[in-house]
Amino acid sequence: MEGKSVMPESTPFAAPGPELWSRLGWSPDSVQCEQLIALQKLLREWNSRVNLTRLIEGEDFWITQVMDSLWPLKHELDTADKPRRCIDVGTGGGFPGLAVAIALPGAEMTLVDSVGRKTAAVEAMARSLGMAERVSVRTERVERTGQDPSCRASFDLAMARAVASAPVVAEYLVPLLNAEGQALLYRGRWQQEDQLDLAPALAMLKARRVDVERCELPADRGPRTVIRLKPDKPTPKIYPRAVGIPGKQPLGAQADDNRS
Secondary structure, eight states: OOOOOOOOOOSTTSSSSHHHHHHHTOOOOHHHHHHHHHHHHHHHHHHTTSOOOSOOSHHHHIIIIIIHHHGGGHHHHTTTTSOEEEEEETOTTTTTHHHHHHHOTTEEEEEEESOHHHHHHHHHHHHHTTOTTTEEEEESOHHHHHHOTTTTTOEEEEEEESSSOHHHHHHHHGGGEEEEEEEEEEESOOOHHHHHHHHHHHHHHTEEEEEEEEEEETTTTEEEEEEEEEESSOOOTTOSOSTTHHHHSOTTHHHHHHHO
8 A cells, every 4th residue: 555645734824924924913024034934943953952842843833833922912013123121931942932032123032941951942042043132041940030139020021831820820920020011821711710710819919910812823723812910019029939839839729729
């Protein structure tokens, strides 16, 4: 029996083009497009040495990496050259942070991950993309980042994608925000029970939800939600708690127990 030949992916979303940018509601200029194409090539090269991600080719890269990183930033993309300090927590293979750094040329980006082989690859990719002066990489647990005076209450935008449950991510991100900053929690589906889980954590962090936006990724890549948070008052000094505690004892878990 003859083996089946595998045809290359040729959908409108498997490469950068008008269909992708139309769905995103933003178009890169020629330099940004070249940087995104170069990022895919760099990711491919580094992934052969360091296991960063399986989402590298075709729609996996252009939808699930690039579009999924950028669609929550509709407000920021309208003022892309505006100076702002941004931080990506749990950046892994560099997403959403590197895509955001390309799309927001006025931003200074800090990328945080606790896995040294990943941060070394991400730092090298940023350097190859010509962004070393405004992209810095920290190899540490974010609980330490949030208690570092050089980072605490310093950022205009803090984001995390596919890191942990919403109450845990809120504890990671909110302490990093300046008084006018916003945290972006990248989620999949978002339901009423998710908000009930998050609400007591926000009360403890002296923060509030300011917006919930939803998107359906093309090519059946599924629903996405971004939750925007903003501090009402300075975050209590005890947050984030010591390394490992937020994940083991999420804020508000006791309130959940009391509801049951």
